[in-house]
Amino acid sequence: xxxxxxxxxxxxxxxxxxxxxxxxxxxxxxxxxxxxxxxxxxxxxxxxxxxxxxxxxxxxxxxxxxxxxxxxxxxxxxxxxxxxxxxxxxxxxxxxxxxxxxxxxxxxxxxxxxxxxxxxxxxxxxxxxxxxxxxxxxxxxxxxxxxxxxxxxxxxxxxxxxxxxxxxxxxxxxxxxxxxxxxxxxxxxxxxxxxxxxxxxxxxxxxxxxxxxxxxxxxxxxxxxxxxxxxxxxxxxxxxxxxxxxxxxxxxxxxxxxxxxxxxxxxxxxxxxxxxxxxxxxxxxxxxxxxxxxxxxxxxxxxxxxxxxxxxxxxxxxxxxxxxxxxxxxxxxxxxxxxxxxxxxxxxxxxxxxxxxxxxxxxxxxxxxxxxxxxxxxxxxxxxxxxxxxxxxxxxxxxxxxxxxxxx
Amino acid sequence: xxxxxxxxxxxxxxxxxxxxxxxxxxxxxxxxxxxxxxxxxxxxxxxxxxxxxxxxxxxxxxxxxxxxxxxxxxxxxxxxxxxxxxxxxxxxxxxxxxxxxxxxxxxxxxxxxxxxxxxxxxxxxxxxxxxxxxxxxxxxxxxxxxxxxxxxxxxxxxxxxxxxxxxxxxxxxxxxxxxxxxxxxxxxxxxxxxxxxxxxxxxxxxxxxxxxxxxxxxxxxxxxxxxxxxxxxxxxxxxxxxxxxxxxxxxxxxxxxxxxxxxxxxxxxxxxxxxxxxxxxxxxxxxxxxxxxxxxxxxxxxxxxxxxxxxxxxxxxxxxxxxxxxxxxxxxxxxxxxxxxxxxxxxxxxxxxxxxxxxxxxxxxxxxxxxxx
Numbered sequence: 001x002x003x004x005x006x007x008x009x010x011x012x013x014x015x016x017x018x019x020x021x022x023x024x025x026x027x028x029x030x031x032x033x034x035x036x037x038x039x040x041x042x043x044x045x046x047x048x049x050x051x052x053x054x055x056x057x058x059x060x061x062x063x064x065x066x067x068x069x070x071x072x073x074x075x076x077x078x079x080x081x082x083x084x085x086x087x088x089x090x091x092x093x094x095x096x097x098x099x100x101x102x103x104x105x106x107x108x109x110x111x112x113x114x115x116x117x118x119x120x121x122x123x124x125x126x127x128x129x130x131x132x133x134x135x136x137x138x139x140x141x142x143x144x145x146x147x148x149x150x151x152x153x154x155x156x157x158x159x160x161x162x163x164x165x166x167x168x169x170x171x172x173x174x175x176x177x178x179x180x181x182x183x184x185x186x187x188x189x190x191x192x193x194x195x196x197x198x199x200x201x202x203x204x205x206x207x208x209x210x211x212x213x214x215x216x217x218x219x220x221x222x223x224x225x226x227x228x229x230x231x232x233x234x235x236x237x238x239x240x241x242x243x244x245x246x247x248x249x250x251x252x253x254x255x256x257x258x259x260x261x262x263x264x265x266x267x268x269x270x271x272x273x274x275x276x277x278x279x280x281x282x283x284x285x286x287x288x289x290x291x292x293x294x295x296x297x298x299x300x301x302x303x304x305x306x307x308x309x310x311x312x313x314x315x316x317x318x319x320x321x322x323x324x325x326x327x328x329x330x331x332x333x334x335x336x337x338x339x340x341x342x343x344x345x346x347x348x349x350x351x352x353x354x355x356x357x358x359x360x361x362x363x364x365x366x367x368x369x370x371x372x373x374x375x376x377x378x379x380x381x382x383x384x385x386x387x388x389x390x391x392x393x394x395x396x397x398x399x400x401x402x403x404x405x406x407x408x
Numbered sequence: 409x410x411x412x413x414x415x416x417x418x419x420x421x422x423x424x425x426x427x428x429x430x431x432x433x434x435x436x437x438x439x440x441x442x443x444x445x446x447x448x449x450x451x452x453x454x455x456x457x458x459x460x461x462x463x464x465x466x467x468x469x470x471x472x473x474x475x476x477x478x479x480x481x482x483x484x485x486x487x488x489x490x491x492x493x494x495x496x497x498x499x500x501x502x503x504x505x506x507x508x509x510x511x512x513x514x515x516x517x518x519x520x521x522x523x524x525x526x527x528x529x530x531x532x533x534x535x536x537x538x539x540x541x542x543x544x545x546x547x548x549x550x551x552x553x554x555x556x557x558x559x560x561x562x563x564x565x566x567x568x569x570x571x572x573x574x575x576x577x578x579x580x581x582x583x584x585x586x587x588x589x590x591x592x593x594x595x596x597x598x599x600x601x602x603x604x605x606x607x608x609x610x611x612x613x614x615x616x617x618x619x620x621x622x623x624x625x626x627x628x629x630x631x632x633x634x635x636x637x638x639x640x641x642x643x644x645x646x647x648x649x650x651x652x653x654x655x656x657x658x659x660x661x662x663x664x665x666x667x668x669x670x671x672x673x674x675x676x677x678x679x680x681x682x683x684x685x686x687x688x689x690x691x692x693x694x695x696x697x698x699x700x701x702x703x704x705x706x707x708x709x710x711x712x713x714x715x716x717x718x719x720x721x722x723x724x725x726x727x728x729x730x731x732x733x734x735x736x737x738x739x740x741x742x743x744x745x746x747x748x749x750x751x752x753x754x755x756x757x758x759x760x761x762x763x764x765x766x767x768x769x770x771x772x773x774x775x776x777x778x779x780x781x
Contacts, residue, residue, distance in 0.1 A: 080741035080756070084481065084732045117536055121511050124536060124703050125738035131705075132742060140703050142536040142543070145514050153549035154533070267496035321518040346481040349734065350511040353486075355517040356477040373479075 002279040004211050004252045007017035009238040011217065016234055017220045024108045027052040033173050036110040040119040040315050041141065042162065042308050044189055044227040049169045053114075054107055055224050056126075058289040061090030063095065064268030064377030066103040066351060075101070075379045087347040087378040088127045095363065096133065110136055112172050118143035118318040120350045132406025139168055143313045147320040153311065162309035185227035186304040195235035195295035196222045198284045200295065203240045203286045204334050209242045212285035213275035214252065222294045257282030258398045261331055263289045263358075264343035264351050264378040270387075277388065283395045288336045289316065289328060290351075321354045325361055332367055339368035341391075347375050369396045416625040417603060420610035427469050427613040431500040434461050434615065441562055446489060446513055446714040447646075447700065449670050451533055451689045453578050453679065454555050455505070456616065457570035458562035463501060465611040466647055470497050472762035477519045481727035483645065483732040484761035486512040490520050503561045504529040505554075505769045508536075511733050514764055531565040537703035539693035547690045547738060553773055556687065571685040578679065579776055584623040585675040589665070591627060593720045593780045596662035597634040599626070601653035608671055637662035639777045642717045643741075644668065645728030646736055649759055652728060655770040665720025666712060668728075673699055700735040714750070724753035726776065731760045753779040 023183065024041070028035045030260075033051045037043055043053045063069050064087070072094030079097070081090050099106030113136060115127035124140065131138040141161050144154040145356060166177040197279050199218070202209050210218075218238060225231040245252075260278070262285050293316035298307035328340060340362060342355040359369035372390060375381035423430045431442045431781055442461040452462035467488025478487040479493070492498060504527060506517040517531055532554055534677060535543035550723060559565040588607060591598050599607075611619040638660035647670035656663065666672050676697055680688040696702065698709035717725060729736050740756050747754035755776045757769065 010579060080744050082729070082731075082737045082740070082758075085734060085737050089738075096469070112691070121536065121701075122738075125700070125735055129738050129742070138705070140537055140540060142540045144530075144533045144535075144546070145508055145515075147517065147531045151533075151549070151553075153546050157535070157542045157546035158546075161540055164541040194704045296524075321515070344479055344481075346479075349481065350515060353482055353512055353515040354477075354519050356479065360477075407741065 002254055002276065003163070004275055005250075007210060007214055007218070007238070007241060008253050009234070009241050010214075011397050012234060012237060013218055013220060014050075015231060015318050016225065019230075020220075021104050021222050023052050024054040027282055033111040034108055034399060035112040035114050036107070037114045037225050038116050038119060038127070040143075040312060040317075041114045041116040042165070042312050042339065044182055044185035044308060045162075045165050045169060046245065047185040047227045048116065048166075048178045049173050049175050050181075051112065051169070052174060054110065056092045056107060056130075056323060057088050057123075058220065058224050059095065059102065060091040060377050061103060061268050063091045064379075067269045068101055068103055069269060070380045071101050072098065076203075084346070086122050086126070086379075087252050087375055089122065091377055092126070093129075099272050109134055111167075112136060113138040114141070115139070116141040116143060116313055118315045120317060120348070122349075129260060129297040130407060137172055138246075139165070139172075139263070141165075141312075143318055145318055145320075146314065146323075148257070148322070150313070155313065155408045158313045162305050162312075176323065181285050183293045183304045186298050186308050188229060188232055189308075190297045192226055192228075192231040192235050192299070193295055195239050197230065197295040198239050198243055198365070199235060200292055201289065201334070202246055204336070206336060207245045207249070207253070207256040208260075208286040208335075209250065209252055210247035211252045211275055211279075212262050212288040212291060213266070213271045214270075215288060215291040216271060219294055253279040253282070253284050255282050256284050258339075258395055259286045259335060259337045260395075260398075261285070261287045261289075261328065261335060261340045262343065262353060263328065264345045265290050265348055266379050267374045267382060269379040270374075270382060270384075274359060274387070274391070277391065278395065280294035281363065281392065281395045282311070282399070285341075286337060289324070289329050289331070292327070292331065293317070298323055317350050321358060322352070322397040325358045328358065328362065329365075332362075339370065339392070339394065342369060342371045343376075344371050344373045346373065346381055347378065367395070368398060417606065417725065418620040419622055420606045420614075422741070423525045423610045423613050424606055426497060427463070427465075430613050432460065435470060439670075441502035442500055443561070444498060445527055446504070446509070446516070447485070447504045447701075448509055448600060448674060449507045449693065449696070450505045451693065452565055453483045453571060453574040453685075453689060454551070454558050455562075455576040457575065458558040459564045460502075460558065460562050461615060464674075465490060465492070466612070466761075467492070468649070468761035481729050481732055482512055484603070485730055485733070486516045487515075488514050488761055493520055493523055493525075494632050501527070503527055506531045508533040510733075512680045512732075528557070528561045530533075530554060531765070534693060538696075539703075539705060541642055544690055544694060547693060548686065551686050551689055568685060572681070575681055575685055577616050577620075577687060579630055580676055580679065581611065581620045581623075582675050584627070587627055588623055589672065592662070593664045595634070596640050597637045598629065598722075601648070601656040601661070601663050602650065605648050605650065605653045607642070608668075608675075609658055611675070612670070633685045640664045640721060640723045641777075642666065642720055642722035642725050643728065644672070644713060644725060646670065646730050649761060649764060650757065651764045651769050652757070652773070655766075656730040656777075657724075658770070659774045661773070662747060662779045664722045665716055667697065667716055669699070669701075672716075700739065709739060710746055713743065714746060717740065724776065724779065725755070726773075727756040729756055729758050731758050738753045
């Protein structure tokens with residue numbers, strides 16, 4: 001079996017993530033507050049107030065990778081949460097009541113909840129439930145969905161909320177707002193995002209130096225540690241490692257034949273099997289819209305608050321399908337892909353509802369697409385046989401299309 | 409000659425049975441345009457003031473049509489709306505309004521229309537919470553943009569006078585619907601579940617003036633207390649369906665209160681009739697009752713549900729959860745816990761607008777009604 005080459009940076013990433021999870025637990029001893037945050041929340045404000053951010057969504061992904069998602073979801077379902085609810089949400093609930101089932105022992109108790117609905121509105125209901133459960137305050141950032149062009153009133157609405165956030169956090173933490181630290185954190189976010197983008201774009205090289213499966217694992221710090229020096233340092237090292245592979249003409253897999261793009265969150269519990277299954281057939285995932293989403297960043301501006309507001313308002317899932325289609329087209333061109341795999345992720349309705357439409361539009365211009373049903377973190381919703389058969393056929397079809405007559 | 413009540417129910421039933429024909433009739437008679445509204449929070453008064461007929465569709469007006477763009481994990485409300493439009497239904501609708509009710513409906517706006525469908529459409533993106541700084545200003549901007557759009561689509565500018573008059577028409581309709589609900593609470597069984605559903609749904613497609621008249625006729629029914637009922641049910645959820653209502657009626661249950669989206673949540677909350685009407689509409693929206701599609705602080709929605717439950721004199725709660733509806737699903741365990749704590753029978757019944765298991769619904773509702781209140 002062909003196995004994609006491991007990145008040396010993976011070890012450093014693991015250490016970093018371990019420190020990140022520990023920070024939440026150690027915060028109380030250090031006299032610091034803990035905030036649960038959604039992945040699209042402006043964490044830079046928390047850094048400015050020395051509040052430790054903890055990401056329940058990231059915890060959901062970690063549980064997914066460890067294949068603990070199904071058990072934790074089931075615990076939530078036994079409590080009355082529906083089977084069809086987002087698996088991250090259910091995992092979070094399951095781990096609250098069964099922390100030993102979580103590979104990291106669950107999450108510490110938060111003091112504050114910071115929820116931005118720019119990734120979905122499900123998180124709003126999720127965080128309302130957290131607020132009731134822990135009896136802690138919830139700050140909501142409401143980012144109007146952008147179907148087409150940005151409305152000036154929507155921009156001002158988001159900026160107003162961002163301008164209001166320092167006072168709210170000062171009230172809740174009893175600390176004084178530190179503008180300098182905030183500006184520094186926004187700047188670090190920007191730098192780490194640039195570095196992350198360079199890591200992703202390195203895959204325009206043929207062969208691709210890393211797989212998107214690697215990107216999914218390496219994106220941990222850009223999600224949970226953006227706005228910190230640690231994230232910048234990590235992505236600098238990762239970029240150097242990738243650049244070195246490109247210089248040597250070294251691909252992530254041996255004998256790369258087929259290059260594919262991935263849309264949606266990964267199937268966390270199948271990252272390695274899917275990647276190896278593809279590698280065995282000379283196919284490599286060269287990019288993913290989800291990892292690419294974290295290249296969005298605040299522009300350089302004298303007003304860091306406004307720059308951050310504008311950036312967080314245009315995150316991937318807060319944008320209409322046209323935008324998403326354009327980005328996928330751009331990615332398929334710049335990464336010279338042979339097709340797109342759409343993961344129809346039953347847990348993420350905003351990401352998944354509309355994929356058929358995008359796929360139809362892409363097919364009409366000759367871009368091959370396949371839709372695969374699954375769930376990002378609940379292994380009970382994954383049909384291995386069906387995935388293998390369909391993926392194999394798709395890859396073979398792509399291979400035959402581009403290399404007719406060649407014997408495998 | 410049918411009595412007022414019979415006439416009203418027949419009229420309402422006909423509108424529900426063939427809503428597109430009702431819209432078609434209105435268009436031919438008035439020569440004006442109809443605007444399709446996706447549930448739930450469209451400020452319809454603006455469309456009315458523009459001379460249009462607002463028609464709110466819930467996705468189960470027609471038998472389900474397959475649609476390649478609707479994945480199986482999408483709720484039957486959004487799925488039904490998308491598949492009906494993509495399969496060529498609702499041709500009588502001239503323009504569409506899409507509020508930002510939930511993730512699914514937001515995305516539905518993007519996938520809804522076939523490529524050759526050029527009908528005007530307006531995404532009405534409103535604040536998720538009244539408590540967010542800047543929400544009133546942002547909402548006012550959206551309401552103003554909507555007013556301009558409605559004027560352009562209808563060809564009739566939305567004047568302050570027309571809006572003032574429309575606000576009164578809608579308030580009158582809300583008052584009439586509130587009277588219906590009050591009667592059902594005060595005199596359990598005075599209207600069957602099926603009747604309530606039919607009257608509520610008729611208001612989605614009929615002009616509000618006609619709907620108000622119909623409700624008034626229906627309310628002319630005798631105030632005499634009907635035969636004793638076996639259970640006084642408070643309904644919550646997005647919407648009720650015919651099989652559910654028929655099962656409740658057959659089991660001898662009376663609906664004495666609700667906070668359904670296609671019920672109280674749609675019809676409640678008057679608009680201030682004084683001052684600037686656009687500001688009144690903004691205030692109405694920001695003062696809405698707690699709803700799963702809006703952000704509420706703390707236990708607002710749960711507390712509100714039990715306050716209303718007590719106010720209605722109900723003895724049990726039936727939650728109708730549309731499968732795959734995430735906003736409605738998050739509070740269910742807490743609602744169930746609270747019911748248990750208070751000793752209130754509580755049933756969460758999953759429904760699918762296009763695949764209802766009538767026998768299963770009937771059996772579960774019968775058992776629910778049998779439970780001691």
